[in-house]
Amino acid sequence: MSSIIEIENLSKSYQNGFQALKKVNLNIKQGEIFALLGPNGAGKTTLISIICGIVNATDGTVRVGGHHIAERYKEARRLIGLVPQELTADAFETVWNTVRFSRGLFGKKKDDNLITQILKDLSLWDKRDSKLMMLSGGMKRRVMIAKALSHEPRVLFLDEPTAGVDVELRKSMWELVRKLREQGVTIILTTHYIEEAEEMADRIGVIREGELILTEEKHALMSKLGAKQLTFSLVKPLSEIPSSLSTYDLSHGSDDQSLVFSYDQSLDDNKIPELLTDLQNEGIRFKDLNTKQSSLEEIFVGLVQDRKQAEKRI
Numbered sequence: 001m002s003s004i005i006e007i008e009n010l011s012k013s014y015q016n017g018f019q020a021l022k023k024v025n026l027n028i029k030q031g032e033i034f035a036l037l038g039p040n041g042a043g044k045t046t047l048i049s050i051i052c053g054i055v056n057a058t059d060g061t062v063r064v065g066g067h068h069i070a071e072r073y074k075e076a077r078r079l080i081g082l083v084p085q086e087l088t089a090d091a092f093e094t095v096w097n098t099v100r101f102s103r104g105l106f107g108k109k110k111d112d113n114l115i116t117q118i119l120k121d122l123s124l125w126d127k128r129d130s131k132l133m134m135l136s137g138g139m140k141r142r143v144m145i146a147k148a149l150s151h152e153p154r155v156l157f158l159d160e161p162t163a164g165v166d167v168e169l170r171k172s173m174w175e176l177v178r179k180l181r182e183q184g185v186t187i188i189l190t191t192h193y194i195e196e197a198e199e200m201a202d203r204i205g206v207i208r209e210g211e212l213i214l215t216e217e218k219h220a221l222m223s224k225l226g227a228k229q230l231t232f233s234l235v236k237p238l239s240e241i242p243s244s245l246s247t248y249d250l251s252h253g254s255d256d257q258s259l260v261f262s263y264d265q266s267l268d269d270n271k272i273p274e275l276l277t278d279l280q281n282e283g284i285r286f287k288d289l290n291t292k293q294s295s296l297e298e299i300f301v302g303l304v305q306d307r308k309q310a311e312k313r314i
């Protein structure tokens with residue numbers, strides 16, 4: 001897959017000297033859904049704002065569709081649709097005019113059939129004559145998406161697309177994003193809902209204190225970093241774990257009738273066969289077994305906390 005966005009050694013220091021991005025390197029592949037995760041203040045919005053030409057980089061380069069974002073701003077910007085966190089449209093204007101006008105801003109020819117289609121796809125057609133201020137929060141957010149799509153961008157940035165919306169609307173947003181991807185649009189989203197990244201993203205980037213500390217295919221990330229737990233439901237309570245089993249990472253579960261074995265699933269030799277034999281030798285019998293993989297949330301919290309813990313140790 002070719003890259004639609006190429007970011008090289010991108011750094012940003014704000015005027016007050018604060019360094020918000022530190023030598024970020026990232027390629028976004030055409031047609032993927034990329035989720036950018038990071039705690040508050042990590043630099044997500046700064047990164048998006050530079051790619052969209054709203055904020056200037058201090059160092060490094062960004063190319064969108066091969067166009068240098070500063071030297072060929074117009075060409076690059078034309079390929080991008082941005083859905084910001086905040087509503088940025090005239091509250092007294094109608095849905096139809098808002099979306100139609102936005103296409104014109106990018107110098108695109110009028111295409112009312114396209115605007116009609118976008119509004120229908122976003123379930124906004126019935127509201128086309130309503131003023132924005134009459135719409136619910138979720139509807140307003142859809143208008144922002146319609147606006148961003150009006151000039152047929154190849155890349156769509158969604159900054160916190162579902163912050164503060166209810167579960168039903170969040171799910172319908174996810175549907176919509178998938179549909180856009182099927183139409184060939186590359187999607188980059190920032191989110192605080194790890195569940196959202198877990199559900200939608202093909203690839204995940206984690207940013208922490210201005211550094212892109214990881215980019216990985218979602219499935220690879222989950223199997224690489226995800227510890228797995230195997231829980232044994234015991235036939236009889238076990239007050240103490242025998243010392244002969246001390247080489248295994250074992251602990252009691254919710255009570256002394258369950259035993260939890262944590263292991264690294266990326267290792268070929270996960271020691272499960274040996275553990276089963278040793279349990280039998282110790283006369284520890286079980287009536288049921290189940291495994292659990294750590295969620296993306298657990299992985300993410302672990303990644304973001306590592307640094308804090310390391311700093312505490314110093």
Ligand SMILES: Nc1ncnc2c1ncn2[C@@H]1O[C@H](COP(=O)(O)OP(=O)(O)OP(=O)(O)O)[C@@H](O)[C@H]1O
Pocket residue numbers: 014015016018020038039040041042043044045046047
């Ligand atoms: N204009 C500015 N001048 C100085 N510092 C700024 C400016 N804009 C942002 N920052 C700082 O840069 C850092 C990164 O901010 P940014 O908005 O990119 O983070 P974020 O990851 O998007 O956070 P959130 O999840 O809260 O939206 C923060 O510490 C912020 O305070």
